[in-house]
Amino acid sequence: MKMWIPHQQGRQLLGPLPEGVTVEVVADPTASPCDPAGVGFWVPPFLARPDTPELAGTMPELAVVQLLTAGADSWAGRLPERVTLCDARGVHDSSTAEWIVTAILTHVRDFAGFVRSQARREWSYDAFAPTDELAGKRILVVGAGSIGAAACARLAPFEVDLTLVARTARPAERVHAVDELPRLLPHANIVVVIVPLTAQTRGMVDAAFLAAMPDGALLVNAARGPVADTAALTAELATGRIGAVVDVTDPEPLPADHPLWTMPNVVISPHIAGSVRGLLPRAYGLAGRQLRRFVHGETLRNVVEQGY
Structure with a gap:
């Protein structure tokens, strides 16, 4: 053979x-x-x-x-x-879970802002405008597979409140069903999406999903680009109401003239979470x-x- x-x-x-x-x-x-x-x-x-x-x-x-x-x-x-x-x-559990933690910390501690300041050679520090912090955050992980579990294991020591969602509820493991998302999203400071791309998950992150997230929330997409409706995501992020860190886009690669590239509340990596x-x-x-x-x-x- x-x-x-x-x-x-x-x-x-x-x-x-x-x-x-x-x-x-x-x-x-x-x-x-x-x-x-x-x-x-x-x-x-x-x-x-x-x-x-x-x-x-x-x-x-x-x-x-x-x-x-x-x-x-x-x-x-x-x-x-x-x-x-x-x-x-x-x-890919360890590498993608590391990327998820890095993505969250990059946003809450404003590393992207400091990198932009470094490029301008500015010592960007304001004692009266401190960065956010991860401790105390409510994190909703949509996708309770092996990568989702690995991400939760790495996030737990940061003193966060973790909620997991899967296709079907697993009460013994305290995992909620996906149809509970409309109730869970308004309470999440950070939403991590790490689901497989299927007919059911394609376009899951749509206008209604994003609108249910509270002001100041963060979306982290480590799944597949088509899990999110790009037009809806772009429109919501353009308001500045929420932020996003994404490793995947639709289309991929993201065209150079796409507005997501220049939004200050967005960080994009080129599908490298597992690389x-x-x-x-x-x-x-x-x-x-x-x-x-x-x-x-x-x-x-x-x-x-x-x-x-």
């Missing part, structure tokens, strides 16, 4: 290979001369082209697609029924474990169902 991976260094990071498995490095499968026949286990590249999932139909022996991303929105529902799709749940040096060792460690489970007939982890 052949296994396709997109990075040369992945060979060493996979760990021991089962007998009979051959690894081929295929960085761009849409332009590769490699023969897809015999490929049973495929690890696609991070930034796959829109038509990349269609290649699965040309691989008659393909049984598993193991993604390196936590989100499976570009792949779910696009593979032959015989192929099992698995995401990289757990791989850290430890990513490939964690991702290929997962891929190697999944390969060995598959070859040995064991149950695969992180199987994508209902889009995530």
Whole structure:
């Protein structure tokens, strides 16, 4: 059986290979001369082209697609029924949770303002206008998966009040259902969105969602750009009533002339929450474990169902 991976260094990071498995490095499968026949286990590249999932139909022996991303929105529902799709749940927990904490602190302590002052060579300090602080804030985390849990674990020591929301309520874990958002949003100082992109979550952060947030609140989007209605988000942020720190946009990349770039209450990073040096060792460690489970007939982890 052949296994396709997109990075040369992945060979060493996979760990021991089962007998009979051959690894081929295929960085761009849409332009590769490699023969897809015999490929049973495929690890696609991070930034796959829109038509990349269609290649699965040309691989008659393909049984598993193991993604390196936590989100499976570009792949779910696009593979032959015989192929099992698995995401990289757990791989991006620490890095994305770190980004979420950084995003919040950047806003409440006004680091963006100080960076702008530094660019002007101004010692911007006003003893009568101190920055805000994280302690005492009410944080609503929309998305109670592994990344949401990791973010909460890192935020808890900051003396904050945490509320989690998932698709369905989990009373034993004190997790609220998504249909409770209209009641919960008006009480949140900070709203963190870390949900998968599905038909149900696309456009979730719409005009009504944003209007329900109180004055001075902060929106943090570490999910996917289309989870937020860009027009509604832009209109609400233009009023200055709330702020936002986003790692994702719709469209992506955000056009250079888009008004979000120049709003003083907005901080944008270019989809880098999971882009850290430890990513490939964690991702290929997962891929190697999944390969060995598959070859040995064991149950695969992180199987994508209902889009995530």
